[in-house]
Amino acid sequence: MVHEDTSVRDFICDRSQGTRHGIVIDPAEQSPDIAAKRAIAAVSAGSKMILVGGSSDTDSNNVHDTIVAIKEGLELVTWASSQDSVMDENNWKIPIILFPQGAASLSPAADAITFMMLMNSTDPRFLIQEQIKGAPYIRNAGINPISMGYVICSPGGRAGQVGKAKLLLPNEIEKSAAYALTAQMYGFDMLYLEAGSGADKPVNPDLIRSARDVTEITLIVGGGIRDGATAKIAAMAGADWIITGNLVEEFEDASELESVLSEFIKEMTN
Numbered sequence: 001m002v003h004e005d006t007s008v009r010d011f012i013c014d015r016s017q018g019t020r021h022g023i024v025i026d027p028a029e030q031s032p033d034i035a036a037k038r039a040i041a042a043v044s045a046g047s048k049m050i051l052v053g054g055s056s057d058t059d060s061n062n063v064h065d066t067i068v069a070i071k072e073g074l075e076l077v078t079w080a081s082s083q084d085s086v087m088d089e090n091n092w093k094i095p096i097i098l099f100p101q102g103a104a105s106l107s108p109a110a111d112a113i114t115f116m117m118l119m120n121s122t123d124p125r126f127l128i129q130e131q132i133k134g135a136p137y138i139r140n141a142g143i144n145p146i147s148m149g150y151v152i153c154s155p156g157g158r159a160g161q162v163g164k165a166k167l168l169l170p171n172e173i174e175k176s177a178a179y180a181l182t183a184q185m186y187g188f189d190m191l192y193l194e195a196g197s198g199a200d201k202p203v204n205p206d207l208i209r210s211a212r213d214v215t216e217i218t219l220i221v222g223g224g225i226r227d228g229a230t231a232k233i234a235a236m237a238g239a240d241w242i243i244t245g246n247l248v249e250e251f252e253d254a255s256e257l258e259s260v261l262s263e264f265i266k267e268m269t270n
């Protein structure tokens with residue numbers, strides 16, 4: 001039986017909370033220790049989801065070690081705040097979610113997995129084959145699947161190349177709406193519009209708006225978002241989640257990262 005705990009999915013898909021911020025940690029880009037420090041800084045700043053994954057150089061070992069380190073780090077802070085009457089321990093209970101490049105980079109320690117179809121891939125591997133490979137493992141490990149349509153928009157970056165995506169162009173407004181409708185008709189929990197990590201331009205807000213206008217699906221937007229003002233534009237267009245990756249990797253110092261992300265989230269939500 002597929003794991004029935006729907007609490008993580010409900011938390012992620014709850015659209016009543018306004019636009020929230022999440023981070024993506026690429027296990028190939030830092031040690032598990034540093035990843036944990038970054039995750040703690042982000043959660044302390046107000047981030048509400050931690051995705052773990054990357055487009056290349058991830059395998060189940062570095063994915064697993066990274067997830068375990070983040071989990072242990074957050075558990076420690078949760079415990080510390082439970083001993084402190086001023087701090088709310090619930091603020092630290094943030095899901096750690098696998099954001100996999102394929103069936104070879106999974107970990108049973110994750111709270112959930114974005115079980116995704118790369119909807120505009122030209123390769124059946126990313127449409128359905130990796131999913132078939134991974135599904136039995138996901139069931140046996142008891143990881144909660146959160147179904148997701150993943151659409152890579154130009155410029156697309158490494159994710160677009162690796163996933164052999166026929167990129168969604170900034171002017172393909174109706175096509176974006178059609179992808180959103182298709183994702184909803186498949187019963188997917190969420191739709192992720194991705195410009196690619198490190199993109200020089202984020203997803204065109206008109207693509208976000210057209211997807212938002214035709215569906216109630218939870219919308220995630222990421223790629224090339226480096227400041228709160230850009231995040232706010234995506235939020236106003238209808239994004240439920242803004243994901244940043246590179247920004248998090250830029251700071252060695254955790255307290256500096258925390259203050260940059262606090263400012264980012266404040267600007268995004270104001």
Ligand code: 1GP
Nearest residue numbers: 197198222223224245246
């Ligand atoms: C990757 O969209 C995310 O899936 C993050 O992109 O690294 O550009 O923030 P950035």
